[in-house]
Amino acid sequence: MANPKSEIRNPKELVRPLVRELHAYVPGEQPKIKGLIKLNTNENPYPPSPKVIAAVKAATDGRLRLYPNPTAQLLRERLAKLHGCKAENIIVGNGSDELLAMATRAFVEPAGTRRAGQHAGTIQFFSPSYSLYPVLAAIHGAQTNVVSLDRDFGIPPLALLRKSKAWDFRAALTYVTTPNAPSGRGYRTAELEALCRAQKGVVILDEAYVDFGEENAMALALRLPNVLVARTFSKAYSLCFQRVGYFVGHPALIAGLDKIRDSYNVNGLGQVAALATLEDLPYYRENFRRVIATRERVGRELTALGFKVLPSQTNFILVRPPRFAARDWLGKLRARKILVRWFRYPAVKDYLRITIGTDGEADALLRACKAVNG
Numbered sequence: 228m229a230n231p232k233s234e235i236r237n238p239k240e241l242v243r244p245l246v247r248e249l250h251a252y253v254p255g256e257q258p259k260i261k262g263l264i265k266l267n268t269n270e271n272p273y274p275p276s277p278k279v280i281a282a283v284k285a286a287t288d289g290r291l292r293l294y295p296n297p298t299a300q301l302l303r304e305r306l307a308k309l310h311g312c313k314a315e316n317i318i319v320g321n322g323s324d325e326l327l328a329m330a331t332r333a334f335v336e337p338a339g340t341r342r343a344g345q346h347a348g349t350i351q352f353f354s355p356s357y358s359l360y361p362v363l364a365a366i367h368g369a370q371t372n373v374v375s376l377d378r379d380f381g382i383p384p385l386a387l388l389r390k391s392k393a394w395d396f397r398a399a400l401t402y403v404t405t406p407n408a409p410s411g412r413g414y415r416t417a418e419l420e421a422l423c424r425a426q427k428g429v430v431i432l433d434e435a436y437v438d439f440g441e442e443n444a445m446a447l448a449l450r451l452p453n454v455l456v457a458r459t460f461s462k463a464y465s466l467c468f469q470r471v472g473y474f475v476g477h478p479a480l481i482a483g484l485d486k487i488r489d490s491y492n493v494n495g496l497g498q499v500a501a502l503a504t505l506e507d508l509p510y511y512r513e514n515f516r517r518v519i520a521t522r523e524r525v526g527r528e529l530t531a532l533g534f535k536v537l538p539s540q541t542n543f544i545l546v547r548p549p550r551f552a553a554r555d556w557l558g559k560l561r562a563r564k565i566l567v568r569w570f571r572y573p574a575v576k577d578y579l580r581i582t583i584g585t586d587g588e589a590d591a592l593l594r595a596c597k598a599v600n601g
Contacts, residue, residue, distance in 0.1 A: 245368055252362040258566055264591055266582040267568040269408075269436075269543050271465040273517070273585070275500065276510040279466075282503035283496055295495030298485075302498050305505050306473060312449055315478040318485055319493050319501075323435060323459040323472030324359060326484070327402070330455070330474075331367045333483045334429045335399045338368035346397035346428070353382065355574045356404045357433065372398055375574070380410035380537070385421050399428045406440045409570060409580045411539030413440045420447055423454050429480065431455045438463035438515050439522075440540035448475045455480060462542060464504050464511055469497035518542050522583045528593050532600050543582045545575065550600060553579050563595040 239247060258265055274280070299319035307314045320326035336347040350364040351372040364371045372395045377383055388394035403422070406413040423430045434456055437443045448456040455476035460466040471493060474481065504511070526536040526544055533549035548556045556579055557569040568580040581592065
C-alpha cells in the first residue's frame, strides 16, 4: 500500500519562528588550507601537560563503555580545594558555554510568562563583548539590555550608569566578560564588586581569560550570593578539544543550575584530563608566563609598525592596523597564511583580534605584517 501524501508542504514551517529568524553564533574559522597559522580562536599555542596526555591515553580502555560520573564529583572536589570552597559551590559543564546557556534557562523568564516585572525576563551585558550572549538571549526569547563600554572599552563608572538609566540594576541576569573580549581590557576587582553589589539579579563574571590577567574576582563568587564566576579549561589550559568549564557560586544558585543540567553532561575523558591538569599547575603557569611575554613583544613590534595596540590582559591583542582597513588586512594576512579575526560590529570593525601564538608563530605574523605594510 502506498504511503499517503504528506500534508507538510514546507518543512521550514515546522521550525519555531523564533529559531527561523535567529542569527546564530559564528565561531572562528577552522582552517581547511594546509599550513595556515591559526591566530583567530584564542587557543593556547602550547599543548597540554605530558601528564595530562598520558592520563587521557590511560583512560581509553574498557571504561569507554560506561557512563562517566554524572556530577563530575571528583573534579568538583578538586576544584573546591583549589578555590577554598565546597563541592556544592561548583557545577561543571560541557565547556563554560553550556553553563552560560543553562543560566539563561535557570534565572531568566522567557517571553510571555507572567512573573512580576519586566526585569525578570531581561538579560544584560556590555558591548562589545562575547558575541554568544545575544544569541543565548534570542534563543530563550528574553529581552536584552545592551550597554556600551567606554571608548577605551572600560566599564562606565557606577554613578554614570545610575545617572544615565541605561543600565538595568534589576535585570534577571547580567554577563560581564572579565578580562573583556574582544578588547583584552582587564577590570579591577573593586569596580566589579561595586557593580555586583548594586545588582538585584544574578551576575556572571565570565573569566575565560583570567589566567593571563593581573586580577581575578573568584572571591566575589564566594562572598556575594548573586555572583557566579565562570572558568574554562579551554583557553589557558589547552583543553579546547575536551570542552570542560565550571561555575563557582552560592550553593542555591548552583543547585538551581544542577536541576536543569543534562545527565552525564561532561564526558569521562574530559573529567580525566581536567583532573590531571589540576595536578600539574606549575607546567601551565610557565605557559602563561610565556604567552604574556610573547604578547608584550608582539605588541611592541606592531606598535613600531604603526599599529594601535590596545592594552591586554588576555592571550590575544586587539589592534587597529595602519594604511588599510582592518578587513583588507584580514585578507592580506590570510593570503600569507596567517589567520586572524575581524568583527563587523561598529565598535571594533576597525580592529583585528590576534591570538598570541608561539614565538615562531609570532615571528611569522610580524614578517607578514611588515610585508603588507610595505
